[in-house]
Amino acid sequence: MILAMTLLLAFQLAGEGLSRSLALPVPGPVIGMVAMTLCLVLSPRFLALMRPLCEGLLSHLSLLFVPAGVGVIGHLTALGAMGPGLALAIVVSTAVAIAVGALTFTAVAKLTGSEATDD
Amino acid sequence: MTDFADIWSYLSREPLIWLTTTLAAYAVGDACFRAANRAPIVNPVLIAVILLGSLLWLTGTPYATYFAGAQFVHFLLGPATVALAVPLALNIHRLQRALLPVIAALLAGSLAAMASALAIAKAFGADHALLATLAPKSVTAPVAIGISDSLGGSPTLTAVLVILTGITGAVIATPLLNLLRLKDWRARGFATGTASHGIGTARAFQVNPVAGAFAGLGMALNAILTALLAPWVLGFF
Numbered sequence: 001m002i003l004a005m006t007l008l009l010a011f012q013l014a015g016e017g018l019s020r021s022l023a024l025p026v027p028g029p030v031i032g033m034v035a036m037t038l039c040l041v042l043s044p045r046f047l048a049l050m051r052p053l054c055e056g057l058l059s060h061l062s063l064l065f066v067p068a069g070v071g072v073i074g075h076l077t078a079l080g081a082m083g084p085g086l087a088l089a090i091v092v093s094t095a096v097a098i099a100v101g102a103l104t105f106t107a108v109a110k111l112t113g114s115e116a117t118d119d
Numbered sequence: 120m121t122d123f124a125d126i127w128s129y130l131s132r133e134p135l136i137w138l139t140t141t142l143a144a145y146a147v148g149d150a151c152f153r154a155a156n157r158a159p160i161v162n163p164v165l166i167a168v169i170l171l172g173s174l175l176w177l178t179g180t181p182y183a184t185y186f187a188g189a190q191f192v193h194f195l196l197g198p199a200t201v202a203l204a205v206p207l208a209l210n211i212h213r214l215q216r217a218l219l220p221v222i223a224a225l226l227a228g229s230l231a232a233m234a235s236a237l238a239i240a241k242a243f244g245a246d247h248a249l250l251a252t253l254a255p256k257s258v259t260a261p262v263a264i265g266i267s268d269s270l271g272g273s274p275t276l277t278a279v280l281v282i283l284t285g286i287t288g289a290v291i292a293t294p295l296l297n298l299l300r301l302k303d304w305r306a307r308g309f310a311t312g313t314a315s316h317g318i319g320t321a322r323a324f325q326v327n328p329v330a331g332a333f334a335g336l337g338m339a340l341n342a343i344l345t346a347l348l349a350p351w352v353l354g355f356f
Contacts, residue, residue, distance in 0.1 A: 012201045025346035027261040029200035030339050036201055040208035047208055054202035061321035062164050063145045064196045067189035068282055069168035074182050075279045085243025089253060093236035094287045094314050095295055097257060101228025101310030102301050108220040116303045
């Protein structure tokens with residue numbers, strides 16, 4: 001558990017270091033995620049080590065957004081007169097993006113013969 | 120005997136009380152979610168945020184005081200993002216088979232999110248700074264803030280729009296995708312993560328592990344793509 005936590009933080013730290021030093025537009029944790037995915041695929045032992053901690057952390061991923069969410073409440077008035085327009089833009093664009101993304105995925109999967117299998 | 124006001128004035132300055140209430144509010148939100156048979160409209164983040172927001176308002180507590188306690192939870196967002204590597208690695212064979220659908224859905228979803236949001240805001244009379252603030256709203260917060268800043272937007276307001284987009288995606292994804300009769304968990308998850316980053320991804324994990332893995336992938340890829348495309352797309356508005 002301690003080893004897995006240390007390695008998880010080390011990947012984030014390495015990602016942050018790389019992101020800052022090369023001034024990349026991608027944040028450290030995302031770079032850490034990509035690097036760790038490569039290592040996990042290459043080593044089943046590493047995957048077995050990291051799996052319990054990471055799955056535990058991800059099972060309550062929603063909780064981690066609560067502090068930032070509470071911060072939003074104080075800023076709702078900052079939307080001002082543009083509030084209704086922005087609210088509509090967010091709801092409609094999110095619905096459009098989900099629908100377009102999922103329909104495109106399904107259509108291309110069908111065209112390229114990589115449909116879902118229940119393996 | 121020490122009076123209540125003294126105890127309160129001590130406790131309210133300590134991180135412990137706001138860390139505890141954050142977990143308690145989320146536990147209440149999660150209990151409501153389970154009691155409602157995991158209905159997407161009963162979103163645990165939304166319930167916890169409303170409960171805590173009301174509590175802060177009632178007790179006159181500034182957000183900075185609250186955050187001194189809640190930061191311990193907030194900190195875990197970074198490690199949790201790295202932890203998404205595990206479901207990605209476990210589903211690597213599915214990802215390899217779905218390479219073309221992933222690329223197509225990423226481009227389509229990312230452009231649709233930006234273009235439709237900017238078009239609507241512009242119709243409501245938003246100026247260039249506000250459009251720059253809105254453009255990266257589908258992307259995970261740290262990236263969105265960076266994009267907004269570099270385009271001349273307001274990073275604080277972008278953070279607000281990002282959270283609102285995430286909660287919107289988490290609430291509407293399931294009913295919308297059911298309405299479209301899409302049953303492929305890869306497509307459902309990927310589109311949700313692309314459009315509504317980590318909060319959508321958290322929702323996808325609640326529904327199906329394959330959807331969760333693809334949502335995490337969609338979130339990561341869209342963070343990179345939006346950073347590259349946002350300046351170009353904004354040029355059209």
